[in-house]
Amino acid sequence: MAALPALPKRFHGPSVWVLYALGFCPAISAFYLGATGQLPGNAVKEFEHFLGLWALRFLVATLTITPIRDLFGINWLRYRRALGLLAFYYVLMHFLAYMVLDQTLRIQPIIADIARRPFITIGMAALVMLLPLAATSNNWSIRRFGQRWNKLHRLVYVIAAAGALHFAMAVKVVGPEQMLYLSLVAVLLAWRAVRTRLLRWRRRQAVPARPAMEKAAG
Ligand code: HEM
Known part of the structure; x- marks a missing residue:
């Protein structure tokens, strides 16, 4: 497969800011x-x-970064934090639109909605889980928490599943759009479950090729 032209290193930082914009x-x-x-x-x-x-x-875009690297060798890890934070800001804006514009800050109905309507409870749980992820999406936290940072950030799988479920439950009839997001999240989570074994298998397949290549080179 033809390799994509690589972005020169000096553009890596600015390209992240372009993504935010x-x-x-x-x-x-x-x-x-x-x-x-x-x-x-x-x-x-x-x-x-x-x-x-x-x-x-x-x-969904945040979760595709790892499979894209695994399957196509394209490393877009530098965009993952921006995509995750954009997801957080959009959930926050969605929540604020609901609280301020939809419910006009009437606290009782908001609490009743969160407590009694399962799709809103699930959405709220997703937002609460996003808070520690957003707060620790910085280099300092990665250094400070080490391995625990990786464990904490696995919450993104639960959040994505909750988000897709919330979307499906928010509508009266589950249509193609809801099915699309449920399937995308299911496939991306399934990839996580099998990727270690698959990558190990691929590496093992690649090993016998080496002596033959060395022979040819010699
Ligand atoms: C990861 C978190 C969340 C995601 C991804 C998400 C996404 C969505 C999506 C895609 C819809 C349906 C849009 C449509 O029908 O076209 C929706 C509807 C809705 N969401 Fe969320 N949401 C999240 C969190 C929340 C939170 C925290 C709340 C409020 C506590 C909330 C309240 C609502 C409400 C009330 C609706 C339905 C509005 C209506 O039709 O009456 N969501 N959400």
């Missing part, structure tokens, strides 16, 4: 359309749904 464009454009009365139907619901959907997209 692009990542916020959907929220800014939806806010602008909402504020200028250009969102169709119930503008508040549209805005809230839009932010929730982008949160899920960024969660």
Whole structure:
């Protein structure tokens, strides 16, 4: 397979900032359309749904970084933190849209919703689990927590599953879009479950090729 042209090293840092800037464009454009009365139907619901959907997209994108490296040898690890943090900011904006615009900060109905409507309970649990991940998505925390950091950040699998489930439960009829996200998350989590064994198998397959190559070189 032809290799993708590699991005020169000096662009690695700036490209992450470009990703952050692009990542916020959907929220800014939806806010602008909402504020200028250009969102169709119930503008508040549209805005809230839009932010929730982008949160899920960024969660899925975060989980694809490892399989892309495993399967195609493309290392986009430098973008993983930005994608994860964008997912967090979108969940937070989705939650704020729900609290401020949808529920107009009426605390009792919000608490009742979180306690009694299972899809909102699951969404809230996902947001709560995202908090420690967002707070420790920095170099200092990685150095400070060592192996425990990796264990903590495995929570992202639970969060993605909760996000996809929340999406499916939020609608009356589960349609192709909900099925798509449920399947994507299922495949990405299944990859995690089998990847160590698969990569080990691939390495073992590659080993016998070496003596033959050495012979040819000699
Ligand atoms: C990982 C976390 C979350 C993700 C990925 C997420 C994503 C979504 C998505 C994709 C939708 C449906 C959009 C549509 O129908 O097009 C949705 C709906 C909804 N979400 Fe979330 N959400 C999350 C967390 C939360 C939280 C923390 C709350 C509030 C406590 C919340 C409240 C709602 C509500 C109320 C709706 C339905 C709005 C309605 O149609 O009445 N979500 N969410």
